Amino acid sequence: MKFSTTLKALGLTAAVALAPLTVSGAQAAGTLTVATTIDPGSWDPIDTFLVPWSSAATNMFDGLTARGADMKLQPALATSWEFLDNNGRIRFKLRQNVKFHNGEPFNAEAVKFTFDRLLGDEGKKGPQQSNYNSIAKVEIVDDYTVDFVMKQPDPVLLTKLAGYGGMIVPPKYIQEKGDAHFNMNPVGTGPFKFVEYTPKVNLVLEAFPEHWGGAPKLDKVVTRFIPEANTQVAELQAGRIDIATLIPFGLAPTVEKSPNLNLVSITGPTVVALRLNTKDGITKDVNVRKALIMAVDREAIIKAVLLGHGKPIASFQSELSFGNDPTLKPLPFDLAKAKQMLQEAKVPAGAPVRIDFRGNDATFREVAQAAAGYFQALGLKPSLQPHEPPVLLNDIIPNGKTGEAWHNAWGGWTFDYDNTAYLMYHSGEKWNPYDNDPKLNALLEKQRTIYDTKEREKILQEVARYVADQALEIPLYNQNTVLGVNKRVKNFVPPADLRFRFNDVTVE
Missing domain, CATH: 3.90.76.10 (Dipeptide-binding Protein; Domain 1)
Incomplete structure (x- = not known):
């Protein structure tokens, strides 16, 4: 992995090795094999919100x-x-x-x-x-x-x-068989029907010729549950899977150079930010929050850590999100101006800035290291505090135990800013431990009563501008959805939300 001079000075390192090939047996023609990260454990639509569920079950x-x-x-x-x-x-x-x-x-x-x-x-x-x-x-x-x-x-x-x-x-079917049976033996109206499910191993579907939209062109779709990114890439290179959904940025060039593979990198729903503590510490001051935003070179982070597979954001949503304001621009990287703003706010040299983050996220660990380096260049004393995800998400954030900044990654398959903004900024919500802003509450509540899309979009854009003006977070980037696809797969249009629908797909 190649780093910019700026980030090299911060001491970022990354090394990713390919795992050994462990699974044998190529798939028969007419069978598409997809690797996803997590076995949802139930195929009942009301039991989950996991993207890997939808990647497979949208076909059922x-x-x-x-x-x-x-x-x-x-x-x-x-x-x-x-x-x-x-x-x-x-x-x-x-x-x-x-x-x-x-x-x-x-x-x-x-x-x-x-x-x-x-x-x-x-x-x-x-x-x-x-x-x-x-x-x-x-x-x-x-x-x-x-x-x-x-x-x-x-x-x-x-x-x-x-x-x-x-x-x-x-x-x-459900009344006769019961919920427990339905969880493991799902029945729907989709283009593919359930054949077999082996927990932690795979899900096998076959074409349902009587589908109202027409018979699928594939015979079977097999979803394999492979949580390790290196193993997914290795299996993809060996031809034992056709689509890999977990491509580490460090291995994207490897996939791109493979003669039988295509690397797909498209705008997705996932956005990443450092949310800021508006109640305690130096980040109580809105001008200090704006200084922290201006101190972080987000373009450099996207280039060095994401290898270009992302875009800067001005608000906590992707450009595909309903409510995104394309005229809203992020505060520019300007370290000198940021230093001046801290001086005007009378922030003492060496003031602490703690970043809480998900310890299992290797990519964000590098992003956090970069942010810490920029905060240090600003004259502050940064520290990094990794947490187990359940601890961070269910205790540290909702109970207001964060430091000055904390890691927030958010998807939102609806691609509607309401799905993000209400949960992030309305008082009393789990992801908003510090703020109770009557103006913001009123805007968020008003847009939920309106079906007129143009009027509602204006209010959501006003929310985004208000959040930016209050500097409630450091908007970092919109992370691309990155897939590896075998070239034998034809007529595959990758969806940004990974909710695959394979009706028209064929394999050679």
């Missing part, structure tokens, strides 16, 4: 709506929808002649069962229920029409219905 299930790799929302199991009763009711017309993989018919009863279950006792056990709590109930109008009666407006609902908890499940 359909929602009322769908979102393609082009990010556009489109009809799926619902062919159309309209807002009634001053937006208090959403009426969906359902697709006819659709079957679940077990032969059970899809109809209004299946939709009502899915959401009664999601919003009831079974849904309480998982993490998805809170995403759909704006729905009071689902009413059947006729066999192929349902009404969603709303407790409150939810302008992101149509997008939510395209994924995760909103996936439609078969009533009779």
Whole structure:
């Protein structure tokens, strides 16, 4: 890995070695093999929020709506929808002649069962229920029409219905077999049907020729659970997997140079920031916070640590996010100006700045080292405090135990700034341990009541500008989604959110 002179002076190092090849046996033609990092442990849509679940399960299930790799929302199991009763009711017309993989018919009863279950006792056990709590109930109008009666407006609902908890499940199958059986033996209406699941090893799907969207071109899709990045790359190079979803930045050039592989690097949902403690220490002062932002050369970090696989951000969202303001520019890197601002704020030399971060994130460890180096150049005394992720996420941050800065990485598959901003900046939220800003609260609450996209976008952009003006965080970068793909894979359009849909994919 090659570093810029600036970051070399900070002592960054990185060494990544290929793991030995351990798994044998190439896949048959007509079979696509994908490596993902985590076995979700359950294939029930209401049991998880994990991207690896969606990477595989989006091929087994359909929602009322769908979102393609082009990010556009489109009809799926619902062919159309309209807002009634001053937006208090959403009426969906359902697709006819659709079957679940077990032969059970899809109809209004299946939709009502899915959401009664999601919003009831079974849904309480998982993490998805809170995403759909704006729905009071689902009413059947006729066999192929349902009404969603709303407790409150939810302008992101149509997008939510395209994924995760909103996936439609078969009533009779679940009632007869039970939830535990469904977790391990899922049935949906998607283009591929469940064949076999070996925990911690793989999930095997085969084509469902009767899919309403047409028969897939592949015979099988195999998802292998490989948590180690080096092993994924090694298996990809050996031809034993076709798509690797975990490519370390340090190995991206290796994949790129391999004659049988393509490196795919596209804008994704993941953004990374150093959030700032606005309650204690030197970072109570907004001008000190702005000085810290200006002291960090984010372009250099992207070039040296991410090897260019990322973009600077002005707010905590990607350029694909609804609510992103392209006219908002990040504060520039200006160490001299930052020093002057600290002097004007009467910050003593050697004042402490602690950075809390996820200790298992090797990439961010280098980013944190770089940030510490810049803070040291500013005349401060930085320290790095790694934590086990559950400790940082469930104790240190929500209980306000951080130092002056802490590591925050966020995705948000909806690509809607509300999914980030409300959780980060509204008072009382888990990820906002320090602030209670009435103006910010009011803006965040107002946009949730508005279905008009232009009006709502203006408010979200105002939120982003206000957060930037208050310098609540050091926005670092939008990290690219990086994949390794075997050249034998054809017609594959990589989605930014890794929610793969393999209907049109073929392998040679």
